[in-house]
Amino acid sequence: MTAPSVLPSTKKQLRRSATIRITTGLLPITTCGAKMKRTLVWLVCLFLVLCYGGTWYYSTTRQVLACANDNSFARDVFLKANKTSTGVGAREPCNAVREGLRDQPEGVFQNEEVKLNSERSHAVTHTDSVTGKNQLNFTDHAKYNKSEATKLSTPTQSGVEPTTETIIFTDNGQLSERNVVQQEPVPGEKHIIFLETCCVLNDSVSSSQLGLIIHPRGACAVASAANTNPDMTVYLLYTCSVRGGLGGSPEYVKQMLSYPNVKLWKLTVPEYMWGTPLQNWDFMGKVKSSRWPLPHSSDILRYVTLWKYGGIYVDLDFVFRKPLARLGTNYAGAQYDGYIASGALNFDMDTAGRVAAHLCLRDIQRNFQGYSWDQNGPAVITRVLENLCGTKRVSNMTRQECLGFAVLPQKVFYVISYPAWRLLFNPSQSKETMKKVADSYGVHVWNKMSSQENVTVGSEQAYGLLAATYCPRVYSNSGPIF
Structure with a gap:
């Protein structure tokens, strides 16, 4: 009597142990069992979340400063660091940052848009007299003028005469x-x-x-x-x-x-x-x-x-x-x-x-x-x-x-x-x-x-x-x- 080539129970085992291929990029990862597959998927997801979250926290903090004045050079520094397009849409993140700064109580921060005339403001490299190192500095060729630069918020004086x-x-x-x-x-x-x-x-x-x-x-x-x-x-x-x-x-x-x-x-x-x-x-x-x-x-x-x-x-x-x-x-x-x-x-x-x-x-x-x-x-x-x-x-x-x-x-x-x-x-x-x-x-x-x-x-x-x-x-x- 000739034995069957594969017993039914053996077929189930073979199905369970079938090779599962998960392709991530160009590298195929081979593993056995659905449990291992789920574990790998979760690890990959966790890795991506941690990488993206850390990058977002760092770049968002930098963006607050870069966008604070809507200064073209500062914005370019931020966008370059984060490989973002410098086209028209590049202004949108800055608008969001300025909106996000408006979390003040009782209207303390009203009309917070910060604008500095980028035609008068640019960055220059100079040798710092204190450190002796080359430093990047923002230079405004005009004198300070309140009417031309609305602040993050407008400090008010007491009105008491000198x-x-x-x-x-x-x-x-x-x-x-x-x-x-x-x-x-x-x-x-x-x-x-x-x-x-x-x-x-x-x-x-x-x-x-x-x-x-x-x-x-x-x-x-x-x-x-x-x-x-x-x-x-x-x-x-x-x-x-x-x-x-x-x-x-x-x-x-x-x-x-x-x-x-x-x-x-x-x-x-x-x-x-x-x-x-x-x-x-x-x-x-x-x-x-x-x-x-x-x-x-x-x-x-x-x-x-x-x-x-x-x-x-x-x-x-x-x-x-x-x-x-x-x-x-x-x-x-x-x-x-x-x-x-x-x-x-x-x-x-x-x-x-x-x-x-x-x-x-x-x-x-x-x-x-x-x-x-x-x-x-x-x-x-x-x-x-x-x-x-x-x-x-x-x-x-x-x-x-x-x-x-x-x-x-x-x-x-x-x-x-x-x-x-x-x-x-x-x-x-x-x-x-x-x-x-x-x-x-x-x-x-x-x-x-x-x-x-x-x-x-x-x-x-x-x-x-x-x-x-x-x-x-x-x-x-x-x-x-x-």
């Missing part, structure tokens, strides 16, 4: 007068802004003190900025009430106010938040519940200030040595590779800086943490620039990579790192320290660590030598201890 108050101070042994102007900063103006926030939560701090309240070292920062940047307006935005008028201030304060380009403005919360993306955000509640209420209030207010007025923001624990205009616009400073500090920031009111300011406030709104020291200050600008530049490596955050923004090298503002802050107070190391800061535009003195360390006026301490050179009027009138 006032003046006369002070009498000593100038080379003679009494002199100066009319000190109290005036709100002008958006888009060439200016440097300082914040004194010690009374932002409780004005009773100033109840027993007369005049304008600011520490001699803070007054030195303002005076050194005014001294080395005579063509810029230097604003001190203060929070403590001035009891008895400016005339009751200590002599070192009057010396700070004697510089003709120094102006004052009283900052009051919550009014200061009106018309900004944080107007409905519980600033007082968040800050009061923080472990570091005053530092965190300063962290938040610096970004609000740059959103409202643009220009340069700097901390009060600096001594400035060189004109800041040489650094250009739209920058932060590297504290070290991998970390961006927020003690010196420049945001303009048109291009990269405007978008960066907007994103910084959004980051604070979403990521504020009262239990973290740096989460709401340096970490904010670090996160924003990592997304805008598409890299976490600070040394790669150039104007070319960040579409007009830059992170300046450590030597510009933070050549004395915070672990080495004592160098500024040790007279035996002053010669070495002064050589170290020779190329710096500003020297950060790390008030968080150094505030209790004395500087004896007339000593050889490096901090004292810097103050004697760049804020001499304040330094010599601060008493025996600076």
Whole structure:
């Protein structure tokens, strides 16, 4: 009896184990069983989703900055990076980006279309005076004009008229007068802004003190900025009430106010938040519940200030040595590779800086943490620039990579790192320290660590030598201890 060539059960097994071919591109993949087939299909789909999703996140973040001004060059950079057509349809993604930025409460961001005349604006390559590298920069041949460049949103001023108050101070042994102007900063103006926030939560701090309240070292920062940047307006935005008028201030304060380009403005919360993306955000509640209420209030207010007025923001624990205009616009400073500090920031009111300011406030709104020291200050600008530049490596955050923004090298503002802050107070190391800061535009003195360390006026301490050179009027009138 001849056995059948194939038993029925054997046929079923053969069918189950039949070869399945899945063609992906030009490469056939052979596997056995439906389960393996499904697994491979899912893996391929997951791979494609991850690749597409990562590319979309990176390119969308870059597109926000590239499209912010509808600038033809910036748009071309974005489109080239993403291999997108530069035809008429290339404008459509930019329109979508501008629509997506209109997520503000109560009409804060109305008429947000940002337009810069591309015939007047182009990119040029130049050698950066700070880094020595070729940088790509946006150049606008016309002066800033509000009517020609509608902002992401339109900051509104308080409408309070400027006032003046006369002070009498000593100038080379003679009494002199100066009319000190109290005036709100002008958006888009060439200016440097300082914040004194010690009374932002409780004005009773100033109840027993007369005049304008600011520490001699803070007054030195303002005076050194005014001294080395005579063509810029230097604003001190203060929070403590001035009891008895400016005339009751200590002599070192009057010396700070004697510089003709120094102006004052009283900052009051919550009014200061009106018309900004944080107007409905519980600033007082968040800050009061923080472990570091005053530092965190300063962290938040610096970004609000740059959103409202643009220009340069700097901390009060600096001594400035060189004109800041040489650094250009739209920058932060590297504290070290991998970390961006927020003690010196420049945001303009048109291009990269405007978008960066907007994103910084959004980051604070979403990521504020009262239990973290740096989460709401340096970490904010670090996160924003990592997304805008598409890299976490600070040394790669150039104007070319960040579409007009830059992170300046450590030597510009933070050549004395915070672990080495004592160098500024040790007279035996002053010669070495002064050589170290020779190329710096500003020297950060790390008030968080150094505030209790004395500087004896007339000593050889490096901090004292810097103050004697760049804020001499304040330094010599601060008493025996600076």
